[in-house]
Structures are given as C-alpha cells and as structure tokens.
Amino acid sequence: MTRGIRGATTVEQNEADVMIEETRKLIEEMVRNNKITPEDISHVFISVTRDLNAAFPAKALRQIPGYTYVPVMCMSEIDVPGSLPNCIRIMMVVNTDTEQSSIHHIFHNEAIKLRPDLTAKGGS
Template identity: 70%
Template sequence: MTRGLRGATSVLSNEEGQIIANTKALFEEMVNANDIEANDVSHVFISVTKDLNAAFPAKALRELPGYTFVPVMCMTEIDVPGSLPNCIRIMMVINTEKDQQNIKHIFHNEAVKLRPDLVKNKR
C-alpha cells in the first residue's frame, strides 16, 4: 500500500547551502523515523515558497545513496498572503504496511508552525 509522508523545514535565507543542507536533514529524518529504504519510495514532491530560488532542493536527495532513480519533482508553493516564508515542503509517497496513524511526519525549524498537531518533538 502507498502512503504519503509529509515534512517541512525553513531556511534563514535564500542560499544554496542552506536549502540543500536543510532539505537533506529533513529528508534523512523522515526516512529514519519511518524505517524507509530507497526502494520503498515511489516518488517525492518538493515545494518551496516563491522566495527560495537559489537551488533545487531535489539536489539534496541526489547526494544520498540509493536515491539516484527515485523520481523527484520541485515546484513553487501557492503564494498565500501571510504564509510561512523561506519554507521547503516534502511530500514523499512510500510503499509501506504501516497504518496512516503510524506514519511519522517531520517538521523542522519554523515549519513546526504548519502542523502543530503532528509535531511531537519540536526542534
């Protein structure tokens, strides 16, 4: 069965190093917290707010062993007035036997504000 796994983080500024590092840290925690292997991942969507254009966050996944052939697509998030700036969101579609309520969604930095109901360990 496939399940969606959510994650989000934020960066302090529109710099390639921050975008890649924060995306990588978020993705690695999503994978580790849910016992995911690269072959379990169907595809990954990554959205960024309009203020982030210094790098494709998908580059962070390409640096991880086993993720060369996982389809990843980057896009711009809807620009809703008052929404969290400098935000990177990940939607990973995985093959798993876990029930929906047992999926551990991960939020880092200012992005913990997006879904406080899903955040157990605020960073």
C-alpha cells in the first residue's frame, strides 16, 4: 500500500547551498524516522514558496547515495497571503505496511508552525 509522508522546512535566505542542505537534512530524517529505503519510495514532490528560486531542492535528493532512480519533481507552492515564507515542503509517497497514524511527518525550523498537531505526535 502507499502512504504519504509530509515534511517541511524553512531557510533564512534564498541561497542554493542553504536550500539544498536543509532539504537533504529533512529527507534523511523522513527516511530514517519511517525506516524506509530508496526502493520503498514511489515518488517525491517538493514545493517551494515564491521567494525561493536559487536552486531546485530536488538536487538534494540526487546527492544522497542510492537515490538516483527515485522520481522527484519540484514546483511552486500556492502564494497565499500571510503564508509561511522561505518554505520548502515535501510529499514523499512510499510503499509501506505502516498504519497511516504511525507515519512520522517531519517539520524543521519555522515549518513546525504548519502542523503542530503532527509535530506533537512525534515528528520533529
């Protein structure tokens, strides 16, 4: 069965190295906390807010050994007035037998404000 794993982080500046590093850390924690391998991943969608355009955050996934064949796509997040700026969001779709309520969704930096209900459950 497939399940979605949510992740999000923020960066302080629109710089390629910072965006890629923060995305890499987020992906690695999502994988580690949910005990999945690259072979478990069906695909990954990554969105960024309109203030982030220095890099494709998908590059972070490409730098992790073993992730060459994982399909990944970047896109723009809807520009809702008052929404969290400098934000990178991830939707990772995985094949797993884990119950939906047992999935660990991961939020870093200011992105913990997005889903406090999920971060209180055990995601970071």
